[in-house]
Amino acid sequence: EPEVTQTPSHQVTQMGQEVILRCVPISNHLYFYWYRQILGQKVEFLVSFYNNEISEKSEIFDDQFSVERPDGSNFTLKIRSTKLEDSAMYFCASRQGAHEQYFGPGTRLTVT
Amino acid sequence: GNSVTQMEGPVTLSEEAFLTINCTYTATGYPSLFWYVQYPGEGLQLLLKATKADDKGSNKGFEATYRKETTSFHLEKGSVQVSDSAVYFCALSVPISGGYNKLIFGAGTRLAVHP
Numbered sequence: 001e002p003e004v005t006q007t008p009s010h011q012v013t014q015m016g017q018e019v020i021l022r023c024v025p026i027s028n029h030l031y032f033y034w035y036r037q038i039l040g041q042k043v044e045f046l047v048s049f050y051n052n053e054i055s056e057k058s059e060i061f062d063d064q065f066s067v068e069r070p071d072g073s074n075f076t077l078k079i080r081s082t083k084l085e086d087s088a089m090y091f092c093a094s095r096q097g098a099h100e101q102y103f104g105p106g107t108r109l110t111v112t
Numbered sequence: 113g114n115s116v117t118q119m120e121g122p123v124t125l126s127e128e129a130f131l132t133i134n135c136t137y138t139a140t141g142y143p144s145l146f147w148y149v150q151y152p153g154e155g156l157q158l159l160l161k162a163t164k165a166d167d168k169g170s171n172k173g174f175e176a177t178y179r180k181e182t183t184s185f186h187l188e189k190g191s192v193q194v195s196d197s198a199v200y201f202c203a204l205s206v207p208i209s210g211g212y213n214k215l216i217f218g219a220g221t222r223l224a225v226h227p
Contacts, residue, residue: 004155031212043156043201043217048208056208091155093215100146101215105155 002026004104006092012110013082021077021107023092032075033093033101034067036060043091049075082111114139114206118218121199125192125225133187133221135176135202143204145169145178145185146215150199159187159200192225199223 005024013019025032034046047057049067057065066078075094079086089108093101119134137145147159147169160169165180174189185202202218 006155033214035215035217042219043203043215045214045216048212048214050212055212056214093156100158100161102158103148103156105153 004092004094004102006104006107008107009105010108010110012112015084015111016081019079019082019109021090021109023075023077023104024073025075025092025094026102027073029094029096029102031095032069034077035091035093036088037091038088046077082109084111087111114143114204114216116202116204116216116218118202118221120219121222123221123223125223127194127225127227128191131187131189131192131196131223133200133202133223135185135187135218137183137185137202137204139204139206141207143206145176146203146205147174147176147185147187148201148203148217150201150220152198156201192223194225194227197223197225
C-alpha cells in the first residue's frame with residue numbers, strides 16, 4: 001500500500017540553524033500539507049500546497065518557514081532560523097481528490 | 113470558529129471491554145469528520161470517516177456516527193484488544209481558499225488496554 005514517508009525521523013539542531021524536513025507524498029496525490037504537534041498539544045495545520053504554490057497558511061507559518069516541491073516527488077519544509085519553540089513533531093500529509101489526508105510518520109525536531 | 117473537543121485521557125481498559133471516546137465539534141457548514149489513530153512510534157493513520165449527517169464510519173471494529181443534532185462523532189468499539197492501545201484523534205475537515213481543505217484536530221485521547 002502506498003504511503004507517505006518522511007526523513008529524518010529525528011532531527012536535533014541548535015537554535016538559529018536552518019533545518020529542512022523532507023517528505024515524499026503518495027505518488028498520484030496532488031495536495032500536500034504540513035502539520036505540527038508540540039509535545040502534549042494538538043496537531044496544528046501549518047500550510048497547504050497545490051500546483052506548486054501555497055494555497056493557505058496558518059499564522060504559525062511566518063517568514064521563517066517555507067515549503068518547496070523541488071523535483072516532483074519530494075515536498076520539503078524549511079525553517080530558516082530555528083527557535084526553541086519550533087521543537088515539535090512535524091507531519092507531512094497528502095491527498096488526491098477526496099477529503100481524507102494520508103499522513104507520514106513524522107519528524108521529531110528538537111531545537112537546543 | 114471551527115474546533116474539536118475530545119474527552120481527556122488516558123483511558124485505561126481491560127481487554128474485551130467496551131470503548132467510548134467522546135468527540136464534539138463546532139463548525140460552520142457541513143464538515144466531514146474523521147478519526148485518526150497514532151500507534152506508538154508511528155504517524156497518524158486514518159481509522160474511519162463520515163462525510164454527512166447520520167453517516168456511520170466503521171473500520172476494524174470501530175464505529176462512529178455523525179450526529180448533526182448533537183454535533184458529535186463519538187468513537188466506539190465493542191471489545192477492545194491490547195493492540196488497540198494508541199492515541200486517537202478526532203478531526204474535522206474545513207474548506208480553505210481555492211476549494212481545498214485542512215484538518216482541525218482534537219487534543220487526542222490516549223487509550224491503554226491491559227490483558
